[in-house]
Amino acid sequence: MDNPGYVIDCDREFDTAVSKRKSLDTREYSFEEAITLTGHGLFHLKLLLVSGLCFMAVMVEIMGVSLIMPLVKCDLQATLDQQGILASAGFLGVVLSSHAVGFLADTWGRVTTLRLAMLLSAITSIISAFSVNIWMLIAFRFLTGFFISGGQACVFSLCGEFHGNRTRVRHVTLLSCFLCIAIMFAPAMAIGILPLELSGSMLGVNVASWRLFLIADVSVALLAFVGLLTVPETPKYLLVHGRTDEALETLRKIYVYNSGRPASEYPVECLAPEVGGASLSNVHSVCDALRLIWQQTVPLFHRSRVFHTLNICGMQFVIYGIAQGIFMWFPTILNELGEESSHGALLCTVLQNFNTEPDPAENGTCAMKADVSTYLVMITIGAAFTVIYLIFAYTIDMIGKRNLLMAWMVLTVVCLALLHWLREFILIVIAVTLAMAIGNCGGLVSTIAMDFYPTQINAMGMCFIMMVGRLGAVVGSNVLGNLLFSSCDATFWTLLGFVVVLTVMAYFLPEQTKSKAKRQSSAANGQEISSK
Numbered sequence: 001m002d003n004p005g006y007v008i009d010c011d012r013e014f015d016t017a018v019s020k021r022k023s024l025d026t027r028e029y030s031f032e033e034a035i036t037l038t039g040h041g042l043f044h045l046k047l048l049l050v051s052g053l054c055f056m057a058v059m060v061e062i063m064g065v066s067l068i069m070p071l072v073k074c075d076l077q078a079t080l081d082q083q084g085i086l087a088s089a090g091f092l093g094v095v096l097s098s099h100a101v102g103f104l105a106d107t108w109g110r111v112t113t114l115r116l117a118m119l120l121s122a123i124t125s126i127i128s129a130f131s132v133n134i135w136m137l138i139a140f141r142f143l144t145g146f147f148i149s150g151g152q153a154c155v156f157s158l159c160g161e162f163h164g165n166r167t168r169v170r171h172v173t174l175l176s177c178f179l180c181i182a183i184m185f186a187p188a189m190a191i192g193i194l195p196l197e198l199s200g201s202m203l204g205v206n207v208a209s210w211r212l213f214l215i216a217d218v219s220v221a222l223l224a225f226v227g228l229l230t231v232p233e234t235p236k237y238l239l240v241h242g243r244t245d246e247a248l249e250t251l252r253k254i255y256v257y258n259s260g261r262p263a264s265e266y267p268v269e270c271l272a273p274e275v276g277g278a279s280l281s282n283v284h285s286v287c288d289a290l291r292l293i294w295q296q297t298v299p300l301f302h303r304s305r306v307f308h309t310l311n312i313c314g315m316q317f318v319i320y321g322i323a324q325g326i327f328m329w330f331p332t333i334l335n336e337l338g339e340e341s342s343h344g345a346l347l348c349t350v351l352q353n354f355n356t357e358p359d360p361a362e363n364g365t366c367a368m369k370a371d372v373s374t375y376l377v378m379i380t381i382g383a384a385f386t387v388i389y390l391i392f393a394y395t396i397d398m399i400g401k402r403n404l405l406m407a408w409m410v411l412t413v414v415c416l417a418l419l420h421w422l423r424e425f426i427l428i429v430i431a432v433t434l435a436m437a438i439g440n441c442g443g444l445v446s447t448i449a450m451d452f453y454p455t456q457i458n459a460m461g462m463c464f465i466m467m468v469g470r471l472g473a474v475v476g477s478n479v480l481g482n483l484l485f486s487s488c489d490a491t492f493w494t495l496l497g498f499v500v501v502l503t504v505m506a507y508f509l510p511e512q513t514k515s516k517a518k519r520q521s522s523a524a525n526g527q528e529i530s531s532k
Contacts (some may be wrong), residue, residue: 033230038251084481322495323476
């Protein structure tokens with residue numbers, strides 16, 4: 001016969017065990033612990049793809065203009081100054097909207113802001129393809145840049161806030177690989193579209209291959225928009241804005257997606273609250289909006305951050321000014337170097353003999369042809385850049401961000417110096433490519449900035465430094481073209497001096513110490529093991 005007292009004692013022991021288990025489960029977990037316990041898997045790969053498409057859309061839309069420049073020069077009879085304005089129109093749009101986009105991302109949400117950015121930029125880009133003159137094209141490329149700006153700065157915050165300390169830097173660096181994929185994608189599209197000889201008219205404009213190319217480029221932004229519909233708001237953003245239950249639910253979904261286990265097995269039941277996020281719900285007038293923007297901006301220049309903020313902004317301005325200034329004219333440089341009369345000549349000799357006036361039309365048909373060999377070179381360059389970024393991603397923790405930056409800048413100095421003496425086509429192209437690749441350093445600086453700024457001002461900080469970087473790109477696109485074609489030698493020596501200064505500035509960038517990173521990683525690992 002069963003002993004009733006024994007059964008009662010067993011029930012009490014069971015209830016006590018359950019109670020202890022609940023008390024352990026309901027303790028407050030920090031965000032770092034909670035995000036680490038979600039694991040790393042399919043969700044983060046999907047996030048990387050969607051974030052990469054956003055990043056890629058920005059580069060394809062802005063970079064694509066440089067590929068159609070020879071055709072636009074002839075078709076719309078654009079002067080060198082007008083080509084410079086067209087080249088920088090998208091970047092100017094990015095500059096003027098970045099601060100507002102950063103504000104919206106920090107108050108309205110990263111994902112919501114990016115969805116709107118991708119959709120509006122796709123619409124304006126399609127309209128730009130039907131431009132009837134050069135100024136209409138400039139205006140709508142400006143609007144495309146204005147709307148798509150969030151795809152470059154906000155996407156770093158979007159990607160980074162779904163990761164813990166162990167995987168964040170690597171994935172943000174891998175995100176920059178999509179810049180290289182864009183460098184391959186756009187010329188590949190150009191090879192298939194720009195050589196086409198089209199005729200007829202549509203919506204009152206002559207059909208031309210460069211118009212079809214602009215429409216085809218929109219496919220990346222539309223894919224990014226569709227992908228963003230499947231991505232939730234970042235749990236870090238939700239937590240900072242007091243939406244703890246939503247943050248916890250998002251973490252559970254990530255856990256399920258990564259592990260394939262039911263949400264009930266996710267050990268976190270309570271998140272430690274974080275404060276400091278601003279919300280649009282408190283905005284009831286223009287004055288409220290301006291006050292909130294000011295409150296989001298001022299912390300970037302707090303006395304503990306002002307030196308690093310100015311240093312990061314200065315570096316981004318110069319890096320993107322040099323990289324984009326060279327890149328916008330790179331197809332033109334390759335075209336000129338490919339001429340028979342240019343074989344064996346110095347680069348500066350070739351550039352100073354360049355005809356800056358628009359070519360006359362022959363019988364009403366544009367005389368300029370697309371050079372497929374130029375696009376093949378650019379695809380090769382994109383592939384090389386991809387390899388470089390992959391090396392960065394898997395060595396950055398061992399070597400350190402600042403060391404990688406300074407090493408790459410020393411290589412850039414060497415290439416800029418060699419351009420004064422090289423005569424072989426392939427060697428000139430390699431040297432120009434490596435000098436232009438200083439733009440890769442912008443991604444490393446952005447990675448450092450993402451770690452430096454706290455969540456409540458992270459998107460604003462990223463958008464602000466990107467705004468300054470794109471302002472540098474505007475200046476570079478407009479200034480470097482004229483300087484390269486008029487005072488080539490002096491221009492390259494000046495650029496070399498700027499890169500030397502950048503190398504010194506890189507030494508003073510903020511960087512998480514190895515001991516601190518190791519402690520955070522060890523704590524996260526210990527928590528993950530104990531939960532299992």
